[in-house]
Amino acid sequence: MEYKLDCGILNGIFAVPNSVVDNYIKLANEAAIKVLLYVLRHGGENLSSKRIAAALNLTEDRVEEAFVFWGNANIFTGKAETASEPSSADPAPCPEINQAAKKKTIVPDRSQYNISPSEIAEKIESSEKMKDFFITAESIFGEPMNHTQQRSFIHLLEYLDISAEVLLMIIAYAVKSSKKSVKYIEKVAYDFMDRGINTLELAQKEIKLLEEKNSYIGKIKSIFGINTNFSTKQKNIVNDWLKKSVDIEMVKCAFDVTIDHGMGANIPYANGILKNWENDGITTPEQVIKENKKQLKPIGDYSFDIKDLMSMANNFGE
Secondary structure (H helix, E strand, O other), X not given: OOOOOOOHHHHOOOOOOHHHHHHHOOOOOHHHHXXXXXXXXXXXXXXXXXXXXXXXXXXXHHHHHHHHHHHHOOOOOOOOHHHHOOXXXXXXXXXXXXXXXXXXXXXXXXXXXXXXXXHHHHXXXXXXXXXXXXXXXXXXXXXXXXXXHHHHHHHHHHOOOOOHHHHHHHHHHHHHOOOOOHHHHHHHHHHHHHOOOOOHHHHHHHHHHHHHHHHHHHHHHHHHOOOOOOOHHHHHHHHHHHHHOOOHHHHHHHHHHHHHOOOOOOHHHHHHHHHHHHXXXXXXXXXXXXXXXXXOOOOOOOOOOHHHHHHHHHOOOO
């Protein structure tokens, strides 16, 4: 005879370390809790950040941030393979980093300032200035910050010595540009400091230039129907248009001619048309229209009045 104890829902349970509830339940964000529970439920299995992200409806970055959080809390020990997987959505590079700045701009390894979640909480609570910064930053983000974001911004404020006002302006610019990645914000902050953009006035001026550039690029993409990043060749051409301040209306004219010539949405071909116009001194859409009219072939020196046309119609076929 066989016997079996039916414990109902207790047949399928898993343990959660006491320290999670005792020490970290207040500090952990929603994503961190989800990841912890999922990993505990699948204990002993090889889990990829991609699998966890898909199961929990999170991005892989959020999954990796959760592993960093629990690693710092000593809940997960050793190296987490999921945290080392490359992200499929790397942030776009800062649009205004010149070649000289690139050589000396070094975005730090987060392990160099790997303060724990409890230390982060202590720093924020012990400083009114820091607390005010994060209250404002979270209002810009429109959501609570995770510990990876907090750790990064504390580093920028304390070690890079960027002002809170300038950093908040960079964060606002990143959010507006749909580039909320910590890596992107760090790149822009380091670029600003490398180029001496360390005051509110200078930051406002630089961000205005960046926004104008982004707006121009957005209009170019709209004209040519491009929904992805530019190729290297396309990017170089558009950057050249920016430097020369090529009128967006002239780009539209060049696009129209490109389509008329059966070349499709071809930026290099449109660039050739713009160069030809520039060489001919044609710089406005009005001049383009006038030039196109000149190039129309004349029909001939024939003139008919209405009577002539009627007579031709009546006699047609005779």
